Amino acid sequence: MLTLLEARGHLSARLAAGGDWALRFDAPDGIKFNAVRRGSCVLEVEGGGQPIELAAGDCYLLTRPVPFVLRSGPGVVPADAGPVFARADAGIARVGDGDDLLMLGGGFTFAERARRLLLDGLPPVVHVPAGTRGAETVGWALAEIEAELTDRPMASGVVAGHLATVMLVHVLRVHLAHDPTAASGWLRGLTDPVVAVALAQMHTAPAHPWTVAELAERASVSRSTLAARFRTAVGTGPLDYLTRWRIELAARRLREGSAPLASVARAVGYGSESALSVAFTRVVGVSPSAYRRGAGPR
Missing domain, CATH: 2.60.120.280 (Regulatory protein AraC)
Incomplete structure (x- = not known):
């Protein structure tokens, strides 16, 4: 981070x-x-x-x-x-x-x-x-x-x-x-050994099609245990967190490079430009194109 x-x-x-x-x-x-x-x-x-x-x-x-x-x-x-x-x-x-x-x-x-x-x-x-x-x-x-x-x-x-x-x-x-x-959010999540494993997986491979079940398996707990502990520590569910993490990575790529939106989408785990656009607009408040042009929050 x-x-x-x-x-x-x-x-x-x-x-x-x-x-x-x-x-x-x-x-x-x-x-x-x-x-x-x-x-x-x-x-x-x-x-x-x-x-x-x-x-x-x-x-x-x-x-x-x-x-x-x-x-x-x-x-x-x-x-x-x-x-x-x-x-x-x-x-x-x-x-x-x-x-x-x-x-x-x-x-x-x-x-x-x-x-x-x-x-x-x-x-x-x-x-x-x-x-x-x-x-x-x-x-x-x-x-x-x-x-x-x-x-x-x-x-x-x-x-x-x-x-x-x-x-x-x-x-x-x-x-x-x-x-x-x-602490709160992902910082607090790092203090929980189960949640920390899930965070590390998502941070390391954000484009992977993670499911809560697969994250739970990596953390050696049940799906319900991971979901509950993740929400308690981080304040949101694992897949909601994954969405926001992907959007932050996409925002950095948009700020620093000129790669096509479809390429940015694939790099952060979205199958299409439109899928990235929907998620990005929901999280950031503007479309990826508008954000790249400088209309995003500063």
Whole structure:
């Protein structure tokens, strides 16, 4: 799914802070992440409930386009983060007095339709404290990113961006292992060993004429068991999910290539252009031809 969404990691300047300070950040696009490498601070997300205390080794993802504040503690009026980061020197933005805190930051951009496919399945804030089981893998990725940014070897920016995407995968793994019920849709389905097998089959061979019975056989359960567990975890039936998966693959082909619609239809499991058109219009809201011309949702 991350490959389909063309996930790309990018790094911003690091933040060094000390004394009493507070910064207000604009709503991010895609997913925003920060990780505390030294010191501590407090995260406040607009409409996100109680502030979250962050300690060294903690990492978090913000999955909604809402403003947020980072601060040393209460009682400080936040400054706009934009000018602070615009003045960054040698890749480090500074605020307050000293460098008690050092924080890595960046984000992830995706192809269109990412919010419905990935971001809506995640809570607004994914917080991974340093002591969480499995968080050592996140810590490894963060340490490698920090080394790239500090030592600046050849192509460090490219490597750090790819490492950020690796970190995203590790954070999602830890998040799902720690609290499977916090996710929804296919993400939650991955935490069920039976449903995960069925998802893997459909993701790997979307053009195959799958039936619930065949998927159940691959997962070594009965048809009724798979159907029930799939609907509970993912929120829809296996074949409904398969339809949407095929449509997402078709949409990518339409965006990126010029193959005839009949060829696109065959590649994603539809026997004819008309069959693809009916399913595509029902899911996306416009016909494949209109979507290719740029009339589809962005």
